[in-house]
Amino acid sequence: MVLDLEEMEELPSNKIEGFSDRLKEMFPSMFSHRCSVGEPGGFFQRVEEGTWMGHVIEHIALEIQTLADMDTGFGRTRGYGEKGVYNVVFSYVEENVGRYAAKAAVEICEALISGEKYNLEADIQRMREIREDERLGPSTGSIVEEAESRGIPWIRLNKYSLCQLGYGANQKRIQATVTSETSSIGVELACDKEDTKYLLEQAEVLVPRGDIIGRESSLEEACRYVGFPLVVKPVGGNHGRGITVNIKNYEDALVAFHAAKNVSPKVIIEKYITGEDYRLLVINNVLVAAAKRTPANVVGDGKSTISELVEEVNKDPRRGYGHENVLTKITINDLTRTIIAAKGYTEDSVPSKDEIVILKDTANLSTGGTAEDVTDIVHPSNVSMAERISKIIDLDICGIDIMTTDISQPLEETGGAVLEVNAGPGFRMHLAPTIGLPRNVAAPVVDKLFPNHGDTGRIPIISITGTNGKTTTTRLIAHIAKMKGYRVGYTTSDGVYIQNRLLMKGDCTGPASAEFVLKDPTVNFAVLECARGGLLRAGLGFKKCDVGIVTNVAADHLGLKGIHTVEQLAKVKGVIPETVLPDGYAILNADDDLVYEMRRSINCNLALFSMDEENPRIKALQKLGGITAIYENGYVTICRGTWKMRIMKAENIPLTYGGKATFMIQNILPAVIAANVRGIGIEDMKVALETFIPSASQTPGRLNLFKFENFSILLDYAHNPAGMRALQKFTDNLEATIKVGIIAGVGDRRKEDTNELGSIAAEMFDEIIIRQDKHLRGKSEEELIKMLDDGIKMKDPNKKTTIIPSEKEAITHAVNNATKGSLIILCSDVIPDALELVMKFKEQESNGERTFAQ
DSSP states (O other): OEEEOGGGGGOOGGGSTTHHHHHHHHOGGGGGOOGGGTSTTHHHHHHHHOOOHHHHHHHHHHHHHHHTTOOOOOEEEEEOSSTTEEEEEEOOSSHHHHHHHHHHHHHHHHHHHHTOOOOHHHHHHHHHHHHHHHSOOHHHHHHHHHHHHTTOOEEEOSSSSEEEESOGGGOEEEETTEETTSOHHHHHHHHOHHHHHHHHHHTTOOOOOEEEESSGGGHHHHHHHHOSSEEEEETTOOTTTTOEEEEOSHHHHHHHHHHHHTTOSSEEEEEOOOSEEEEEEEETTEEEEEEEEEOSEEEOOSSSOHHHHHHHHTTSTTEESTTSSSEEOOOOOHHHHHHHHTTTOOTTOOOOTTOEEEOOSSOOGGGTOEEEEOGGGOOHHHHHHHHHHHHHHTOSEEEEEEEESOTTSOHHHHTOEEEEEEESOOOHHHHSOSBSOOOOTHHHHHHHHSOSTTOOOOOOEEEEEOSSSHHHHHHHHHHHHHHTTOOEEEEETTEEEETTEEEEESOOOSHHHHHHHHHOTTOSEEEEEOOHHHHHHHOOSOSOEEEEEEOOOOOOSTTBTTBOSHHHHHHHHTHHHHTEEEEEEEEEETTOHHHHHGGGGOOSEEEEEESOTTOHHHHHHHHTTOEEEEEETTEEEEEETTEEEEEEEGGGSGGGTTTTOHHHHHHHHHHHHHHHHTTOOHHHHHHHHHHOOOSTTTSTTSSEEEEOSSEEEEEEOOOSHHHHHHHHHHHTTSOOSOEEEEEOOOTTSOHHHHHHHHHHHHHHOSEEEEOOOSOOTTSOHHHHHHHHHHHHHHHOTTOEEEEOOSHHHHHHHHHHTOOTTEEEEEEOSSHHHHHHHHHHHHHHHHTTOSSOOO
16 A cells, blocks of 8 residues: 555654554564564564654554454565655555455554544454455356466456456366356256155265255155154255254254245155264266265253353364364354253253253354364275265266265165255365365365366467557557467457457556456467556456566656656566566666666566567577578568577568658567567568558557658657657658647656756757646646647747647647658647547548538
8 A cells, every 4th residue: 555654754653652552462463573673572672763654554454464364575665766755565365354454454444543442353354254254165266276386377356256267268167166167957956855865866876865845735654764863954055054864853854844844945854874974075977075064063061051052162272263274163142052952951951961862953164063083994895985976966076965974884784865966065174174084185176177187277378568569569469479370369458359340438547457358268378468557456366477578668657656757667577577487588778778687577588579680688698509580681570599590571561651750660570579579470571571561550649651742641659758759750851841749747747857858859840839637637628738839939939839729629730730751749648538529521532522611
């Protein structure tokens, strides 16, 4: 978080009377925080010596998460670039808990400063509740963790348990323990206990005698047929809802019937099998784990009430809220009261010593039950039966519930039976049993989804960042990949494209747009433009990429979000090459000192590009046998070591306008390296470069030249001093009787940058029209126009300048007053609007109109 300390900037912790004592009293456990001192008590020492409140808030945010059973410990507090303002960075287990902890830490710190009382326990409980609402369940979480350990990326697709493993066309999906390969017929069968039982009976699997009824009038006859004791349960139930066991008379059966009817219109009346409850877990038709399950219970001591015994059991550190620990705390609810009432007890009753009092009617861990791993003692006959059942019901992951007195003996010898088959069985009892060996049951799930060794479900990801040229580079790489036959998804500052179809409009260079591409099941090649705004605001949208390109770093949008210098901006852009996989490539501009410096922090292969084949950095990498791309003797050339592979002459590449647009050559160089390291051949690149035409459709807003009868319009996105300098170099080579520039200032740039933009325009154009940007971004229209005008006057006080704030009116004025042979250069940031207007003028001209209307 960005934290403004305001007046507290002048009051470190040692200047606030009693602050240190109050902090120690509220958080005695903070003694373990070593801080920079490097030993227990180190943080308290810093507080006593005097430290700023941002640092204190960082530690509070970490500690309250740990107290809420989300142990986490990384934190840093650093200056934001403005007096009294800090970046407070700390880790979290669940993002929304982290956000809550950030706000709560500030409020706690304010209370400690003022000496007011604070309800810390309420915050801790609220964080636990948020975690339970937000977190993946133990089953889903275990599969995701196993996937991550194998380098398989994942995306959460909803706020529940639907997750995507892998990217694009290679993705698989899971929802808890149901996978994208689970048979829908199998799930339907498992959810229909009547059909399941019928199929198992037909296959000579031992199941309890039973009947299914829908009306109360059928209950008596069903009870007679099945015989007491019996079980009543809903046909479509789950998680133990509506189940009543060990019913010994008709009156109890009637109560149980109505409880089951509340869950499902059809009710199962089934023989109650005596024994213990076992769950056999079968994955991909192989038994991988077995557990004996015991319902929540307490053991009497002859002195304590049932509620006191529950309280004592819940003190077990393994028991927690929801799924936070191995076991769940036992709650006394209406169901518990009904069960113990059948024994003549209330929660205030005192059971005799060693008496076991059952508190729930099922053995589910979520209601406080316990589990013991018995995988190694399951009889081979029972193993074979379980694996056969998984094929009969046709489930790739299934939990089979068995009641028997001894799982180490065949069912037919113990009088046991198969009670139920579950689709999407919970893994918690196997991952962390109360007694016995934990089993990594997530591993066989991932093995099934990704059977080939080393398969990570990834698709090639090429990410591009830089100050200028990144959109064109992105589009060009996407075009090369598409020509090679890939189904490409790519993100740009004007939209998201899936196979050249625009699906999202606007600036789509942030993590949400990247995820949009990576979620798309039709995409098998991703090219992602990554701008600084998205990086600073929310990260990348992916953890690792195969190729990371940095085109250049120049002053742009400085003074925003704590980025005040070009060096800081380079640190942000440097995130891209740092995320490249070890066997991937960081492609860096050897002509840019700040970009070249990024090589020091990469953990992958390095490739360089340069407009100068004699660049010593290029020569050094070539001597090491590295990959480079250079502009030499008029050719775009790739080098492996010192061996040159010429692709084609720059002047023959449409994107370069006959070689005049040198900055476009700079965009082509990293693109051809990216294609080369992804295995695309020279001939394929050549065809792609020849067919990539600078136009409103392929490169909207990037050197779009429109020729009218008497004049031309050049539309470009140049919007910062570096971009304008590159455009100037190109337009200086264009013939025109007069050059008219239409420019605008951007509100989120420094005054000196806007002044410089005006000065460059004064060099470039014979006449200038100052319009106003569609988005003012924090400054007034008058301020921006004055900054540009001041910059123009600094360079040429007599430059002919017209102010027309409306972009449409400015373009229309320029077109209607254009002289023969003139070139109108339109610098626009809202490309679709400007393109639409210019295309409309083209249409009007083709209709014979001489004066153009908006």
